Amino acid sequence: MSTVPRFFPVMLVVLFLSGCGKPQHDTLVLTGSSTVAPLISDLAADFEALNPGVRVDVQSGGSSRGLADVRQGTAALGMISRELRSEESGLQAHVIARDGISLLVHARNPVTELSDEQVRRLFRGEIANWQEVTDFDARVSIVHKGEGRATLDVFLAYFALHNRDVKADLIVGENQQGIRSVAGNPGAIGYVSIGSANYEIAQGVPVKGLAIAGVAPDATAIAQGDYPLSRNLNLVTQGELGGLAADFVAYARSPQAHERIQQHFFTPVVNP
Numbered sequence: 055m056s057t058v059p060r061f062f063p064v065m066l067v068v069l070f071l072s073g074c075g076k077p078q079h080d081t082l083v084l085t086g087s088s089t090v091a092p093l094i095s096d097l098a099a100d101f102e103a104l105n106p107g108v109r110v111d112v113q114s115g116g117s118s119r120g121l122a123d124v125r126q127g128t129a130a131l132g133m134i135s136r137e138l139r140s141e142e143s144g145l146q147a148h149v150i151a152r153d154g155i156s157l158l159v160h161a162r163n164p165v166t167e168l169s170d171e172q173v174r175r176l177f178r179g180e181i182a183n184w185q186e187v188t189d190f191d192a193r194v195s196i197v198h199k200g201e202g203r204a205t206l207d208v209f210l211a212y213f214a215l216h217n218r219d220v221k222a223d224l225i226v227g228e229n230q231q232g233i234r235s236v237a238g239n240p241g242a243i244g245y246v247s248i249g250s251a252n253y254e255i256a257q258g259v260p261v262k263g264l265a266i267a268g269v270a271p272d273a274t275a276i277a278q279g280d281y282p283l284s285r286n287l288n289l290v291t292q293g294e295l296g297g298l299a300a301d302f303v304a305y306a307r308s309p310q311a312h313e314r315i316q317q318h319f320f321t322p323v324v325n326p
Contacts, residue, residue: 082298085113086120086133087204088228089153089247090287093318094133094306100314101305108298114228117204121145124292130299132290135247136204146295147288150306152321154248154284155209156263156271158197158233160240164188167265173213176243179221184241197235197244198222204285205229209245212283230254236261248276252319277321287320 084094091114098110113129120132121142138147157173159165165188168176175181177196184190198220199206210217223242226232229250236242237259248271251263263271267282275281289303305311312322 080107080298081109081111082131082302083111083113083123083129084120084131084133084289084302085115085123085129086290087117087135087287088114088230089135089205089250090133090150090289092250093151093287093315093320094289096314096318097306097311098302100311101302104305105301110302116200116202116227118202121290124290127292130291130297131302134204134288134290136208136285136288138288138290144292146291146293147286148291148295148303148307149286149288149323150303150311151287151315151323152276152284153287154271154276154281155205155212155245156248156251156283157266158236158244158246158251158261158263160236160242161260161262162190162240163192163262164190165264167268170213174215177213177215177220192241195223195239195242196221197224197226197232197242199232199245200225200227203227205245205247208283208285233259233261248272248281249319256319273316273319273321286323 091112095112098112102108102110117134117136120129120134123129124132124145135153138145157168163184165184168187172187176194181187181194184192184194224235226235229246232244232246233251233254236244248263251261252272255261269275269281271281276284289306291299295303307323315322
C-alpha cells in the first residue's frame with residue numbers, strides 16, 4: 055500500500071509553479087542629477103531593448119544624491135551635471151554629453167541679454183522691477199535652485215555669488231519645476247539646463263533663454279566652445295568601471311546614443 059500522501063502531487067505542482075514566476079533580471083541602478091535623468095531614462099529604455107533580461111532603474115534627486123548613493127553602494131552609477139571636485143577622491147567621472155546653464159525668463163519679457171553685474175543685482179534683490187533693466191513693468195521674482203543641485207553650484211561660481219546673498223522668491227529642485235515656475239510668472243527669472251529649457255521651448259512652453267556675453271544658449275554654441283556657462287554631464291563610478299555599469303557607460307558614450315542626446319538638446323561628445 056502506498057504511503058505517499060494524496061496531496062503530494064498537488065505539492066509538486068505548487069513547487070513547480072513557484073519556480074516559474076517572473077524571470078530574474080540583472081538590474082542597474084542610477085541616481086542623481088535631474089538634468090541628466092530624462093536623457094538616461096530614454097537611453098535606459100534603448101539599452102534594455104538591446105539587452106533582454108536587463109533592467110535599468112533611473113532615479114533623480116540631484117547630483118549630491120547620486121554621489122552619495124555611489125559611495126554607499128546603493129547605486130552603481132551616479133548622474134552629475136558638474137565636474138568632480140578635488141576632495142571627491144575615489145570616484146571616476148565618465149562624460150556622456152555637454153550642456154550649459156541658461157538664464158530663463160518668461161517669453162513676454164523683452165529682455166534678451168543681461169550683464170553679469172545685472173544678474174548679480176537681480177539675484178541679490180537689488181533690482182525690484184524689470185523696468186530698471188528693460189521696457190517691461192513687472193515685479194522681479196527670483197526662482198532659485200535648492201542646495202544639493204549641481205546647477206546651483208555652477209551658477210553661483212560663474213556669477214561670483216554667495217548662496218546666502220540670494221533673495222529667492224521660490225526654491226525649486228528639478229529643472230522642470232523651475233521652467234514651470236518661470237512660465238507661470240511673467241516677472242520671473244531663473245536658471246536651468248540649456249537642454250531642458252530648449253526641449254520645453256520646442257514643446258511650446260512660454261519661456262526663453264538669455265544670451266550670456268553675447269552668446270545665445272544653444273547646442274551649437276556649446277559644441278563650438280563659445281558658450282561661457284557650459285559643463286559636462288557625467289556618469290560617476292566608485293573605483294574601476296566594470297560589469298553591467300561598464301556596458302551601460304560604453305553605450306551612453308557610443309555613436310548609437312547621439313540621436314537620443316540631441317533629442318534632449320544636449321551636445322554629444324565625439325571620441326570621449
